[in-house]
Ligand SMILES: Nc1ncnc2c1ncn2[C@@H]1O[C@H](COP(=O)(O)OP(=O)(O)O)[C@@H](O)[C@H]1O
């Protein structure tokens with residue numbers, strides 16, 4: 547194997563005024579084009595490593611050990627080497643890209659300025675061409691060129707930040723806690739994009755995070771940190787299969803526990819409870835769009851809206867469940883169907899062992915008082 551892009555050797559960092567090592571004898575390598583996840587709880591020293599690797603620590607910090615970039619000592623770079631290094635290794639400040647973007651400059655001006663600072667030989671036209679091409683890669687439409695950062699959503703600002711990094715053709719990107727400020731769907735979209743671009747351009751990625759599941763999804767290898775030290779390094783597969791260090795085992799257990807509950811929906815509390823309070827089985831609520839008389843005669847296929855389609859779940863006494871899903875996915879239709887406010891197309895709804903779909907309207911009116919009362923308990927069914 548060729549020499550790693552980054553090599554951290556016995557790194558120790560202590561902040562001014564502190565006697566403790568925020569980073570304590572850390573060694574690891576980042577290979578060319580590799581995606582390495584640096585993971586650990588808050589305060590364990592992850593960001594400090596990132597800052598040290600990019601030479602962003604205050605000169606008053608105490609440092610020992612070595613960081614090599616392409617075999618050269620990062621701490622010994624002269625100003626020219628440092629400038630070149632800063633173009634090749636780019637920090638992505640995800641937490642708040644607003645702090646990196648100037649509110650008085652359009653997105654286009656940001657791109658041109660970044661490009662011309664690093665490649666002054668480019669004409670304005672060439673710069674614009676390259677910038678537009680890069681914005682397209684992160685899916686920012688051309689017509690956004692003249693807009694200001696506040697006119698962009700959080701996710702789009704992240705994309706702009708990625709584009710600004712890409713403009714420099716970096717060899718490596720250091721991304722510190724990319725998902726903290728974004729909602730889950732936008733965050734995973736951004737990470738997907740970023741890792742795709744890393745693969746496409748053979749960029750290495752140091753992904754700093756406290757989220758093991760996320761890192762596992764997007765990286766090739768993981769380094770686990772605990773109290774200033776790297777306690778374990780390995781491929782995603784080996785770490786997930788056979789974690790060695792106690793802290794890694796704990797992290798994994800926590801991640802799997804959450805995941806298990808999500809996918810199986812069988813929390814342990816159910817074990818000694820036999821009958822569910824509410825049991826929904828293969829519940830369907832399909833609406834047929836009839837159209838006008840002519841359409842009914844002549845159209846072969848009826849248009850069917852499957853508002854609720856084959857829902858199964860059980861709710862046990864004392865359980866708290868929430869109904870989650872995007873707008874229009876069928877949450878309200880499901881609860882109305884359970885309450886028999888609308889009759890289901892098919893399926894059953896058992897309440898205390900009795901099938902509500904078989905009850906007469908009068909019997910149901912009696913029951914509804916109970917159900918109304920029960921339904922003040924929030925329910926969790928995640929609809930996918
Ligand atoms: N600028 C700073 N000055 C002094 N101490 C700091 C500074 N930044 C971080 N620390 C301390 O260094 C340790 C590691 O912090 P950090 O690298 O930010 O951890 P992480 O990124 O894993 O949450 C913590 O104890 C933190 O309080």
Ligand SMILES: [Mg+2]
Nearest residue numbers: 592593722723
């Ligand atoms: Mg941090």
